[in-house]
Amino acid sequence: MDKRGFEIPQSMLRQLNEFSDGGFVLFTFDDNGNPNVHSKFDTNKDAMALQMFISNYAEAIEEISVRSTLNSISSEDPNDITDDFFDLDDENEDDLF
Numbered sequence: 001m002d003k004r005g006f007e008i009p010q011s012m013l014r015q016l017n018e019f020s021d022g023g024f025v026l027f028t029f030d031d032n033g034n035p036n037v038h039s040k041f042d043t044n045k046d047a048m049a050l051q052m053f054i055s056n057y058a059e060a061i062e063e064i065s066v067r068s069t070l071n072s073i074s075s076e077d078p079n080d081i082t083d084d085f086f087d088l089d090d091e092n093e094d095d096l097f
Contacts, residue, residue, distance in 0.1 A: 005031035013038055022046035025054060 008028065016024055023041035030036055041047035 008038060013040065016040075023050060025050055 008026075013026075016026065017040045020040075022043070023046045024039065026038040028036045028038070039047075039050075041050065
């Protein structure tokens with residue numbers, strides 16, 4: 001491998017464009033972990049449609065991630081002592097302060 005690292009061959013991107021109907025957007029990472037975007041659109045309308053789809057897809061993934069995080073926080077973990085802390089009665093709360 002040369003010093004530039006791996007790059008997606010232009011011939012592959014041309015083939016991907018041939019198999020798409022209107023264009024494509026391809027997200028990848030380079031050897032250093034930096035994101036790369038390869039895109040080709042047949043028309044401005046196709047570009048706008050893919051842009052909207054990508055935006056909606058990103059929002060959906062974010063919502064799934066937030067739900068997953070909330071589920072993991074609210075799961076009943078027997079080792080989690082926060083439930084015991086918040087269930088203290090008034091007498092014990094005064095002892096804490």
